Structures are given as C-alpha cells and as structure tokens.
Amino acid sequence: MPSWRDGDSLGGVFVAACIAAVLAQDPGQLARDYALAVAAVNKAHADRPVAKDEGELGKQLPASAAKLVAELVRCGDAPEVRDALATAAAAALDLDRLDDFAALRDRVVQLDGTFANDIGIALSRLRFLAIATGGVEPECLSRIADVFDLVLDAYADVFGLRNFSKVPGKKLRLRIHLEAKITRPPHFAPQFPFHSEIDFPVIDGKAFASPTKEGQFLFYGLCHELGHVIAMWGDRQNEEDRHAWAHYTGVVIVEHLAKAKKDSPALDGLRDSRWRTLDFERKRLEAAKTKPGGKDVDGVLARLLALHDAVGPAAIGEALDALDTSKKHELVNRVRYYRMADFQKALLATKAGKAKKKAIDAAFAE
Numbered sequence: 001m002p003s004w005r006d007g008d009s010l011g012g013v014f015v016a017a018c019i020a021a022v023l024a025q026d027p028g029q030l031a032r033d034y035a036l037a038v039a040a041v042n043k044a045h046a047d048r049p050v051a052k053d054e055g056e057l058g059k060q061l062p063a064s065a066a067k068l069v070a071e072l073v074r075c076g077d078a079p080e081v082r083d084a085l086a087t088a089a090a091a092a093l094d095l096d097r098l099d100d101f102a103a104l105r106d107r108v109v110q111l112d113g114t115f116a117n118d119i120g121i122a123l124s125r126l127r128f129l130a131i132a133t134g135g136v137e138p139e140c141l142s143r144i145a146d147v148f149d150l151v152l153d154a155y156a157d158v159f160g161l162r163n164f165s166k167v168p169g170k171k172l173r174l175r176i177h178l179e180a181k182i183t184r185p186p187h188f189a190p191q192f193p194f195h196s197e198i199d200f201p202v203i204d205g206k207a208f209a210s211p212t213k214e215g216q217f218l219f220y221g222l223c224h225e226l227g228h229v230i231a232m233w234g235d236r237q238n239e240e241d242r243h244a245w246a247h248y249t250g251v252v253i254v255e256h257l258a259k260a261k262k263d264s265p266a267l268d269g270l271r272d273s274r275w276r277t278l279d280f281e282r283k284r285l286e287a288a289k290t291k292p293g294g295k296d297v298d299g300v301l302a303r304l305l306a307l308h309d310a311v312g313p314a315a316i317g318e319a320l321d322a323l324d325t326s327k328k329h330e331l332v333n334r335v336r337y338y339r340m341a342d343f344q345k346a347l348l349a350t351k352a353g354k355a356k357k358k359a360i361d362a363a364f365a366e
C-alpha cells in the first residue's frame with residue numbers, strides 16, 4: 001500500500017472544502033464506503049465463487065458504490081482528499097476496476113505529482129494484475145507482465161497447471177516495486193484475503209534483466225514463487241517439502257522457457273538458465289549421491305526429481321489438480337496446503353502413475 005505523506009507541498013494553502021456538489025461529503029467516508037463495497041463483493045465471491053472471472057465480478061459492484069469514484073474525483077484539494085483518493089485507488093485494484101483506479105490516480109497525481117510513485121501504475125491482463133510502484137515505467141511494467149505471461153503459459157504447458165489463484169475466478173496480483181537495493185527476494189505474500197499475490201522487487205525501473213549485478217535471480221524468483229502460489233505443503237509448523245517444491249518447479253520452468261522460448265523478445269537479458277536449471281540440480285544431486293527422502297531440502301528435491309522422471313511433470317500437475325478437486329488440502333487463509341502422503345496417493349491414481357507404482361513408492365520410502 002502506498003504510504004501517504006502529509007501535503008506540506010501545499011505551501012500552507014489549506015483548501016478544506018470540496019466543491020459545492022459534494023460539500024457535505026466527507027471524502028474519507030466516501031473512500032471507506034467504496035472500499036467496503038469492494039470488500040463485500042470480494043467476500044461474497046470468496047465464500048461462494050459464482051462469477052467466472054474478475055471482469056464479471058467487477059460488474060457486481062453496486063452502482064451506489066461505483067459512483068463514489070466520480071464524487072471523490074470532484075473533491076477540491078485537501079490532505080484528507082488525497083488520502084481518500086489513495087485509499088479508493090487501492091481498493092479499485094482489489095476488484096480489477098482499472099478505470100476507477102486510473103480516474104482516482106490521475107486526480108491525486110494532478111493534485112500533487114510527487115505522490116505518483118507511491119500510488120503507482122497498473123496493468124490488467126487475463127490472468128493477473130501487475131501493479132508497480134516507486135517509479136517503474138509503463139514499458140518496464142509491460143515487459144515484466146510479458147515475462148509473467150510466458151511463465152504462466154509454461155506452468156500450463158509443462159505441468160498442465162492453470163489454477164493459480166487461491167480464490168477461483170480472482171486474478172493473481174504481481175506487485176512490483178522499485179528499490180535502490182533488493183534486501184528481500186521476490187516472495188509469495190499469502191496474507192491477502194481474496195487473491196494470491198507475488199511481491200516483486202526490482203532495481204531498474206526502465207528495463208528488466210536477471211540476474212542482477214549483485215547476483216539476484218529475479219526471473220527464477222518469479223518462476224519459484226508461482227510454485228508456492230500453486231502448492232504449499234504440510235502446515236505452517238511443518239513445511240513438509242522442506243522448501244524444495246518451489247525450487248523444483250522454478251528450475252523446471254526456467255529450463256523449459258530457455259529451450260522452448262529462447263527467441264522470445266520478452267526473455268532478452270534473462271540469463272538465469274545458466275545457473276538455475278533442473279539439469280544443473282540433477283547433476284549436483286547425483287554427485288552428492290543424494291537419495292529421495294523427506295527430511296531435508298535436497299532429499300525432497302531428489303524425490304521430486306525421481307517423480308518427474310518416473311511419471312513426468314504433467315502427471316504431477318494432474319495429481320495436484322485431483323487433490324484440489326477432491327478438497328484433499330488444508331486451507332490456511334484460503335491458501336492450499338497439501339500433504340505429501342496424499343500427493344503420493346494422487347500420483348498413484350494418475351494414468352502415468354498406475355504404470356510406475358514401484359518408482360513412486362520408492363521416491364516416498366524414506
């Protein structure tokens with residue numbers, strides 16, 4: 001969320017009132033009413049998903065709430081008006097209402113351009129909403145979105161996985177923020193109640209390259225984090241995959257794209273496949289004679305590699321989808337947590353798995 005500063009750039013001129021049409025309105029209240037209406041639509045959908053996508057869901061915002069945007073935009077300048085515009089703009093993104101966001105954003109930037117970087121820019125694609133703050137330029141946002149589209153395609157092509165969001169019908173959020181220095185790598189932010197979100201720091205607002213000069217693998221990180229979005233393991237106390245799952249899917253996807261899409265302009269300047277591939281991990285585990293197991297990260301990675309070789313990634317995706325359909329998971333804040341024992345059974349039930357019982361059981365033996 002943008003941190004909103006006090007408007008001392010007003011130079012002491014304190015314009016307290018909105019124009020006559022909304023003189024009686026409290027801008028903070030207008031924004032809160034708008035945000036509450038957005039949250040109510042999202043909550044009703046999360047409890048009982050009916051809308052097929054977020055476009056359909058966005059239309060469920062009552063007209064009485066939608067018209068608050070125009071009222072807020074008509075407000076005259078005052079610090080509380082800017083706060084209200086920012087609050088409502090953030091809420092608009094929660095329902096993929098990009099027209100609302102643009103109107104609110106444009107107004108707050110018109111009032112004070114120094115806040116443009118805090119409120120950011122946004123781009124809506126079929127499967128996700130990319131939001132960028134801190135001064136990321138539109139071309140750079142669009143480029144990262146192109147990469148993300150390729151990564152999502154790759155998850156579908158390789159694993160057959162298409163259900164990314166923890167709430168059916170809700171788009172993923174990719175929150176990009178420009179930083180002077182990356183102190184925390186990209187990560188899955190599970191706390192949002194109605195959508196899955198990946199937090200994505202960058203150090204260049206004009207171009208997207210990876211790894212960075214400091215050796216941070218942003219492209220691999222993006223592929224890795226989607227692994228977390230798709231599946232968490234065990235529960236919050238016992239991470240049953242020892243953090244190997246997202247590494248496994250991450251290197252598989254990096255390797256796949258390096259081969260299948262090597263001529264894609266979106267992947268120009270992304271060199272992660274020199275260091276982050278399944279092949280590299282395979283050789284490393286073989287050299288260390290690592291056996292499949294469940295106790296540490298490399299043991300689980302060796303298990304996933306053994307399964308990958310035995311049944312193929314499509315069957316791995318099929319097993320996860322089956323667990324999802326049969327609700328064989330625990331939901332923590334709607335995030336899906338699977339059990340390795342259930343995964344084993346689901347793999348054995350796939351067509352590929354039926355022919356590979358011995359290899360699957362061996363991968364789960366320890």
Ligand SMILES: [Zn+2]
Pocket residue numbers: 224228243246
């Ligand atoms: Zn991770």
